[in-house]
Amino acid sequence: MEVFTHIKYVIGITLSFSLAHLLKGTVKFVQHPTRVKPYITHLLWVLYMFLTLVHFWWWEFKLAGITEWHFFTYFFIVLYITNYYVICALLYPDDINDYKDYKDYYFSRRKWLFSFLAIAFMADLVDTIVKGHEYLTHFGWELPVRALILMGLCLTAIKVKAPRFHLLLAILFILYELSYIARFYNIEMK
Known part of the structure; x- marks a missing residue:
């Protein structure tokens, strides 16, 4: 349990920095x-990233169920949460003096943003597998299909510059995330 406590602190600190970055921005x-x-x-x-970070924090409660830790599992978890911090930093840079406004900034950095978001969905799938077969099967077919579709949409967002597409995509991601949380996590964690 000592290893999990250590990992919990690393996750908590990095998630706190990520949330603080979004709030400050x-x-x-x-x-x-x-x-x-x-x-x-x-x-x-x-808003989507804020919701995702809170969801991630809840999701990682299941790390307590891992009884045997290895360095590469720990390293993977650290990289996974660091990826979320990078996304938050991309959403709110230190300054945007080189851009007209956030619309200009958003479209100039969308390739980076959606690349890291696609990596997060891939890591999400691996993270679920790390937590064990029983936990993975709890989600049924939806988890792998979700990961593939969301990665595909991220790759599409890298190529498409149409503002309406990006607006609808953000709304779709938020609505789906809320639905996913309500269906799989609207339970008491023990």
């Missing part, structure tokens, strides 16, 4: 409303 719109114009699609992806 969003609060800037309130603190300095005339500096940079927000972009609704960008804000929806911020």
Whole structure:
């Protein structure tokens, strides 16, 4: 159990940095409303990442069920959560002085953003496998299909620059994530 406690702290710290990054970036719109114009699609992806990070924290409770830890399992988990921090940092850079606004920034960095998001979905599948066969089968067919479809949509988002597509994609991801959480995690964790 000591190993899990250590891993729990590493996950908690990195997730805290990720959430803080999103919150700090969003609060800037309130603190300095005339500096940079927000972009609704960008804000929806911020909301999606906030929801995903909270979901991830809940999801990782199941790491307590892993009885035998190895360095590469630990290393994988650290890389997985670090990937989420990178996504948050991409959503809110330190400054956007080289861009007109967040819309311009979003579309100029969409390839990076959706590449890291696709990696997160692949890591999600591996993470579930690491937690054991019983946990994996709990999700049935949906988990692997979900991972493949969401990765495919991310790869499509890299290529498509149409603002309406990106807006609808953000809404779709948020609605699906809420549905997924409600169906699989609306239970008490023990």
